[in-house]
Amino acid sequence: MAQDRVLVFDTTLRDGEQSPGASMTLEEKVRIARALERLRVDIIEAGFAIASPGDFAAVQAVAETVKEAKVCSLARVRIEDLDAAAGALKSAVSPRIHTFIATSPIHMHYKLRMLPEQVIEQAVKAVHYARNLVEDVEFSCEDAGRSDPDFLCRIIEAAITAGARTINIPDTVGYSIPGPFGQLIALLLERIPNAHQAVFSVHCHNDLGLAVANSLSAIQQGARQVECTINGLGERAGNAALEELVMAIRTRQDLFQVETRIETTEIVPTSRLVSSITGFPVQPNKAIVGVNAFAHESGIHQDGVMKHRETYEIMRAQDVGWNANKMVLGKHSGRAAFRARLEQLGASVGSDAQLNALFERFKELADKKHEIYDEDLQALVSAESVSAVPQVFELEFLEVLSKTGQPPEACLKLKVHGQSKQVQAIGSGPVDASFRAIEALANSGAILELYSVNAITSGTDSQGEVQVRLNEAGRIVNGQGADTDILVASVKAYLDALNLLHDVSERAHPQLHREGV
Ligand code: MN
Numbered sequence: 001m002a003q004d005r006v007l008v009f010d011t012t013l014r015d016g017e018q019s020p021g022a023s024m025t026l027e028e029k030v031r032i033a034r035a036l037e038r039l040r041v042d043i044i045e046a047g048f049a050i051a052s053p054g055d056f057a058a059v060q061a062v063a064e065t066v067k068e069a070k071v072c073s074l075a076r077v078r079i080e081d082l083d084a085a086a087g088a089l090k091s092a093v094s095p096r097i098h099t100f101i102a103t104s105p106i107h108m109h110y111k112l113r114m115l116p117e118q119v120i121e122q123a124v125k126a127v128h129y130a131r132n133l134v135e136d137v138e139f140s141c142e143d144a145g146r147s148d149p150d151f152l153c154r155i156i157e158a159a160i161t162a163g164a165r166t167i168n169i170p171d172t173v174g175y176s177i178p179g180p181f182g183q184l185i186a187l188l189l190e191r192i193p194n195a196h197q198a199v200f201s202v203h204c205h206n207d208l209g210l211a212v213a214n215s216l217s218a219i220q221q222g223a224r225q226v227e228c229t230i231n232g233l234g235e236r237a238g239n240a241a242l243e244e245l246v247m248a249i250r251t252r253q254d255l256f257q258v259e260t261r262i263e264t265t266e267i268v269p270t271s272r273l274v275s276s277i278t279g280f281p282v283q284p285n286k287a288i289v290g291v292n293a294f295a296h297e298s299g300i301h302q303d304g305v306m307k308h309r310e311t312y313e314i315m316r317a318q319d320v321g322w323n324a325n326k327m328v329l330g331k332h333s334g335r336a337a338f339r340a341r342l343e344q345l346g347a348s349v350g351s352d353a354q355l356n357a358l359f360e361r362f363k364e365l366a367d368k369k370h371e372i373y374d375e376d377l378q379a380l381v382s383a384e385s386v387s388a389v390p391q392v393f394e395l396e397f398l399e400v401l402s403k404t405g406q407p408p409e410a411c412l413k414l415k416v417h418g419q420s421k422q423v424q425a426i427g428s429g430p431v432d433a434s435f436r437a438i439e440a441l442a443n444s445g446a447i448l449e450l451y452s453v454n455a456i457t458s459g460t461d462s463q464g465e466v467q468v469r470l471n472e473a474g475r476i477v478n479g480q481g482a483d484t485d486i487l488v489a490s491v492k493a494y495l496d497a498l499n500l501l502h503d504v505s506e507r508a509h510p511q512l513h514r515e516g517v
């Protein structure tokens with residue numbers, strides 16, 4: 001049966017985070033890792049341990065949290081990389097080291113400045129060394145899509161002999177086309193004498209919009225692991241989208257005859273969590289997780305669906321978690337129900353004091369808003385985790401005057417390093433006025449790279465969730481704020497971003513040390 005299982009290797013926390021602007025805090029990475037575990041992915045690539053102390057700590061924290069899935073760290077073929085990966089994975093139940101070296105002529109010549117023989121030697125040494133640190137070692141041929149198949153056969157055979165049990169074929173630059181890419185996998189499986197001792201994996205990028213198509217073609221030719229990210233997050237055009245791969249395999253059983261372990265009803269909640277943490281919105285017409293993916297607007301289609309669902313629907317919205325937006329709690333819900341729902345959502349409630357603080361915020365929200373949805377609870381948890389960051393700036397008071405024919409004016413009172421300060425500013429709109437007022441006190445000089453408002457749930461009493469991305473000399477942070485008043489949410493998000501910039505334990509954006517398959 002194992003032959004017919006495709007392993008899902010999620011790299012949202014490593015490759016996904018390498019998208020410009022998608023940086024996550026340690027706490028956010030742990031929250032996503034928990035969601036990935038509920039989604040039942042097989043392997044979670046938690047980061048690149050050697051890249052920075054922040055990356056190391058994040059891999060370590062994910063390794064401590066996750067019990068069901070394997071936890072993986074990326075490592076170049078260097079001793080110090082492999083040691084860092086093993087160190088960060090020490091407490092993992094099932095650790096995996098993923099080591100890689102480039103195998104295309106262009107990368108070997110210009111980047112590595114190594115001869116092909118030296119590349120094989122380095123790969124073999126690294127796999128041997130890694131196998132002495134952990135049982136489970138994956139080896140990747142970076143830029144395999146543009147590598148010579150003969151050379152791939154030689155280096156992969158050597159890596160398997162050295163102990164690699166997963167062989168990954170990445171299309172690092174998104175250059176491949178489905179037919180030939182599938183044929184490459186078939187050729188490797190056929191020609192490498194010890195191929196049967198390893199699981200073959202693919203890692204596709206979406207530069208030509210073919211990441212999912214290439215991965216599916218590889219599965220048809222025998223690949224049994226796919227590397228992917230939630231919402232297709234990733235550098236440039238992104239990685240293969242987990243939700244599309246999983247649902248294509250499941251919907252077209254007639255063609256694939258393989259299965260994944262994925263709990264598909266967790267797809268939409270996980271997609272929303274990743275989108276809200278990174279500030280990367282999901283386009284409405286995105287397959288599976290876009291808000292319109294299951295909307296049948298046309299009258300003829302609606303009529304057809306009502307008469308017999310399968311006339312126009314190939315999947316059921318509830319199978320991917322679309323009806324998750326249901327009322328769960330209200331004003332009269334008690335502490336026990338509140339705690340139970342948070343736990344079901346995978347939030348770690350921690351101490352009684354933390355629960356009390358969350359419950360108090362919940363009651364405040366329930367006063368303003370009738371029905372509290374799961375999405376509202378997620379936002380509450382996000383807001384609470386914000387206060388784990390040292391609060392240099394705190395909102396005390398906000399008044400915004402907005403009147404036709406007059407420039408909007410914001411009057412703002414902040415606590416800055418514990419001291420109350422007040423300021424007024426005008427702007428081209430109420431948000432602009434509020435942000436100018438904050439900057440008059442903070443003087444951060446940071447560039448506002450993103451400002452976005454989303455309604456967390458439907459209805460005009462919905463909470464607004466605001467994302468603010470600030471860039472201070474290349475250091476990028478994502479601030480979040482939620483409130484039934486979108487101006488208050490905006491100010492909270494801006495202050496959250498400023499507090500993150502002040503937090504020295506937060507690392508530089510991974511773009512500054514980007515490398516990987
Ligand atoms: Mn990649």
